[in-house]
Amino acid sequence: MFDFDTVIDRRNTGSEKWDRYAGQDIIPLWVADMDFRSPPAVLEALQQRVEHGVFGYSRPPEELVAVVLAMLRQEYGWQVQPEWLVWLPGLVCGLNVSCRAVGVPGDAVATFTPVYPPFLTAPGLAGRELISVPLVEQQDRWEMDLEVLEQAITPRTRLLLLCSPHNPVGRVWSREEQLALADLVERHDLMVCSDEIHAGLVLDSGKTHIPFACLTPELARRTITLLAPSKTWNIPGLGCSFAVIPDKQLRRSFRDVMAGIVPHVNLLGYTATLAAYRDGEPWRQALLGYLRQNRDLVLEAIQAMPGLKTWPVEATYLAWIDAQGLGVADPAGLFEQAGVGLSDGAPFGAPGFVRLNFGCPRSLLQQALERMHTVCVRKRGSAKD
Secondary structure (H helix, E strand, C coil): CCCCCCCCCCCCCCCHHHHCCCCCCCEECCCCCCCCCCCHHHHHHHHHHHHHCCCCCCCCCHHHHHHHHHHHHHHHCCCCCHHHEEEECCHHHHHHHHHHHCCCCCCEEEEEECCCCHHHHHHHHCCCEEEEEECEEECCEEECCHHHHHHHCCCCEEEEEEECCCCCCCCCCCHHHHHHHHHHHHHCCCEEEEECCCCCCECCCCCCCCCHHHCCHHHHHCEEEEECCCCCCCCHHHCCEEEECCCHHHHHHHHHHHCCCCCCCCHHHHHHHHHHHHHCHHHHHHHHHHHHHHHHHHHHHHHCCCCCEECCCCECCEEEEECHHHCCCCHHHHHHHCCEECEECHHHCCCCEEEEECCCCHHHHHHHHHHHHHHHHHHHHHHHC
16 A cells, blocks of 8 residues: 555755765665655645645644644543643754753753764753763663662753653663653652654554653653654654643743744644644554564564674664674774665764664665675674684
């Protein structure tokens, strides 16, 4: 019904992902957008809006607000009020606004690493100290080390940045894990900014995304939840995200920081978001099935590559790979030379690692994995000579 196999030529389209390697035979599997056409329902809605021909200033349509509230209620049992929504032109600005809205310059912001790079840069841009706590590998999966986090927290720590589901390690945090974190958050009187942009991309049928703010009413009062349709329906270039902030005072602080700086969402962003949440579910379910097969292909292929290690991906279309076994200082550079563009782990707080985006047609993914296998075998072979 939906076509995820056709390779769409994105060269010379202003694509950040593909133009990085313009004129080179390098398959880009780095920045987190997918190489699939957006859902037909989204394309149709955009075409109708373009045909209208007037692109004036816009506000969130009432139907969009109602659809978002219905989605949150249906997916998570979360009864969100319309006034809790704050619309944003992107999730990254939401991270940065959160760091400015909580506490004052000189306070500290904690997070777990490895993590999406803006988590590591936003505190400093806001004049806050960054406290980074490494995730730990336990029984073939990554987990939060709450003991180390508690030891790292200072009296000036005001905010915790949480990535849920986690980018890049692909974890879906369980209710028990989040409740343990919540206990720490409440004891230390922390606010939480929870980036849940990958909530619609849970691949494991036995796992369920639970918004941090849904755990208890008390946690809802101290949480800024960031959400967007951009990853799930592949519309990041249209710039529409939103924050859910139940606490009135926290919401006012958030809006105050935005004032005069953060632009409004563009009308095509609203149009695409409404169509995605209202009409995009059949496409999403088909996408999840395709991504599961891609994930399994990646896991099997990486396990056969000498010098590499990876972990099961519970959510997202991103595989986190330990390349330290290759014995090279710049594994991302090595794979680029072999014709595969991956994300370097250093900006995530983990040099020696790489991140692979498998949100692409399977033929393209297979070709990239073959190139990776060849360079790994060659590299390990030369190391033994």
